[in-house]
Amino acid sequence: QLQMQESGPGLVKPSETLSLTCTVSGGSISSNSYYWGWIRQPPGKGLEWIASISYSGNTYYTPSLKSRLTISLDTSKKQFSLRLSSVTAADTAVYYCVRQTLIRGDDNWGQGTLVTVSS
Amino acid sequence: EIVLTQSPGTLSLSPGERATLSCRASQSVPSNYLAWYQHKPGQGPRLLIYGASSRATGIPDRFSGSGSGTDFTLTISRLEPEDFAVYHCQQYGNSYTFGQGTKLEIK
Numbered sequence: 001q002l003q004m005q006e007s008g009p010g011l012v013k014p015s016e017t018l019s020l021t022c023t024v025s026g027g028s029i030s031s032n033s034y035y036w037g038w039i040r041q042p043p044g045k046g047l048e049w050i051a052s053i054s055y056s057g058n059t060y061y062t063p064s065l066k067s068r069l070t071i072s073l074d075t076s077k078k079q080f081s082l083r084l085s086s087v088t089a090a091d092t093a094v095y096y097c098v099r100q101t102l103i104r105g106d107d108n109w110g111q112g113t114l115v116t117v118s119s
Numbered sequence: 120e121i122v123l124t125q126s127p128g129t130l131s132l133s134p135g136e137r138a139t140l141s142c143r144a145s146q147s148v149p150s151n152y153l154a155w156y157q158h159k160p161g162q163g164p165r166l167l168i169y170g171a172s173s174r175a176t177g178i179p180d181r182f183s184g185s186g187s188g189t190d191f192t193l194t195i196s197r198l199e200p201e202d203f204a205v206y207h208c209q210q211y212g213n214s215y216t217f218g219q220g221t222k223l224e225i226k
Contacts, residue, residue: 046217046218047207047209102211103169104173105156105169105175106154106209107169109163109164
């Protein structure tokens with residue numbers, strides 16, 4: 001059973017960089033059948049896809065955040081990571097890491113981690 | 120960007136009743152790549168339906184999806200106590216966007 005777990009600071013100061021890591025266990029991260037992504041949910045709002053990466057290293061970003069985002073993949077550690085720079089209070093959200101199948105939806109999710117942007 | 124509008128915002132029903140949730144897209148969803156997720160507090164969303172009408176692995180057959188183009192429906196035939204949660208629709212045919220969610224609560 002594939003499991004995914006987010007990790008990272010729960011509190012980030014405004015203008016700093018938010019860094020999160022997702023660790024994958026119980027399955028392979030080295031497959032061209034899947035993409036690995038991040039989705040967030042601000043308090044009281046809906047889900048928002050923000051970034052994805054393929055095993056071959058192709059990256060995809062939501063246009064509104066593209067200039068501040070970096071997603072990366074470390075297959076040796078079975079991890080992928082997200083960096084979001086110059087954060088503001090609007091970036092406060094629960095961040096989920098997900099496995100994306102492209103044609104069959106996002107079939108595995110982490111439990112989510114709350115990141116609060118505050119001084 | 121394809122905007123998804125879910126209705127109703129909140130649905131109050133009793134166990135054993137039938138639930139019908141709607142998801143309307145601002146333009147046609149390519150290949151009917153529309154998914155439904157169940158979301159409970161403190162957990163990641165759980166994939167229920169993909170491709171508008173295909174049940175994901177391990178999903179009970181009381182959950183069914185239908186629709187095409189711009190209008191999609193999730194039906195739960197007979198509500199069980201564990202079905203009360205928030206439900207999200209997502210289109211993944213043209214980038215990824217989500218609806219705002221429907222909260223299914225116990226009446």
